[in-house]
Amino acid sequence: MKERERVIITGLVALMLILWLGFLFHRSPRFAGSLSGGVLGVSGATLMLVPLVYLIIKRIKPLKEWVTQFVSMRTLLSWHIYAGVAGPILVILHSGHKFNSPLGISLTAMTLVVVLSGFVGRYMLTKFSDTIHEKKEMLTQLEIAYRHVASELSGVPDQVSIVRPMAGFFRRWIASSIMLRDGSQEASAALRALALADAIANVEYAIKTHSMFRTAFKWWLKFHITIAFVLYTLLTLHIWSGIHFGLRWFS
Numbered sequence: 344m345k346e347r348e349r350v351i352i353t354g355l356v357a358l359m360l361i362l363w364l365g366f367l368f369h370r371s372p373r374f375a376g377s378l379s380g381g382v383l384g385v386s387g388a389t390l391m392l393v394p395l396v397y398l399i400i401k402r403i404k405p406l407k408e409w410v411t412q413f414v415s416m417r418t419l420l421s422w423h424i425y426a427g428v429a430g431p432i433l434v435i436l437h438s439g440h441k442f443n444s445p446l447g448i449s450l451t452a453m454t455l456v457v458v459l460s461g462f463v464g465r466y467m468l469t470k471f472s473d474t475i476h477e478k479k480e481m482l483t484q485l486e487i488a489y490r491h492v493a494s495e496l497s498g499v500p501d502q503v504s505i506v507r508p509m510a511g512f513f514r515r516w517i518a519s520s521i522m523l524r525d526g527s528q529e530a531s532a533a534l535r536a537l538a539l540a541d542a543i544a545n546v547e548y549a550i551k552t553h554s555m556f557r558t559a560f561k562w563w564l565k566f567h568i569t570i571a572f573v574l575y576t577l578l579t580l581h582i583w584s585g586i587h588f589g590l591r592w593f594s
Contacts (some may be wrong), residue, residue: 348421349466353430356462362432363455366440374439384585387433388578391454393426394574398568424465431458446584449578457574460567465561471557475550482546489539 374380397419400410405467431454442448 348424350422352428352462355425355432356458359428359432359435359455359458362435363451366442369440370438372441372443375437375441380437380439383433384437387430387437390426390430390433391431391574391578394423394571397423397457421462424461427461428458431455446577446581450574450581453570453574453577457567457571460563460570464563468557468560468564471553475557478546478550478553480593482543482550485539485543485546489536489543492536492539544590577587 375384400407400419401416407416434454438447438451441511442451
């Protein structure tokens with residue numbers, strides 16, 4: 344998620360939450376069944392179907408190959424994200440803050456959960472992926488620097504013999520103290536080798552940790568998709584009940 348897109352989506356999510364909290368101050372029992380409320384409801388429900396279309400295109404290979412001739416998956420993902428937030432905003436406006444029925448309450452709650460889970464999952468997955476990419480670039484630079492220092496030390500066996508057994512923290516600290524008192528160019532190279540080795544180990548650990556979190560958030564996104572289908576089931580029931588009990592704004 345690009346920075347500008349992240350700011351816009353964050354603002355829309357915040358707006359959705361503010362509008363939802365509006366039920367504390369405002370309730371209009373008849374607005375949802377009015378012409379304006381009906382237009383907002385139909386528009387919101389239509390936008391909420393866009394993410395479903397994206398999921399279908401993404402997972403059906405022949406369809407994906409055909410669609411991407413005209414629209415890139417990145418563009419479709421942007422539509423998925425924007426529609427997935429704009430639709431719930433219109434739906435909340437459509438409700439008139441009337442959350443009296445079990446179906447209405449469940450639909451509103453599930454809408455909020457789906458939007459927030461998608462927002463958090465998408466943001467965090469992108470964040471972890473970007474961080475891993477940065478750490479891998481840093482690791483490459485550190486390894487190059489370490490190989491350069493190692494080549495300097497290859498001709499100084501006495502310094503290598505001091506550095507090699509220093510596997511623990513306190514042993515490395517003792518070795519560093521010895522080489523600091525030495526003050527020679529070779530000792531300085533050995534110190535840099537120790538520092539680079541520590542830095543490489545720390546970066547490798549960070550990459551491993553962020554990779555674990557990235558894997559966890561991939562499962563989070565699967566959870567998001569699962570509850571999205573629960574939301575679509577509730578939305579279908581809501582639309583059916585509206586048709587079954589009559590649309591007042593058509594009369």
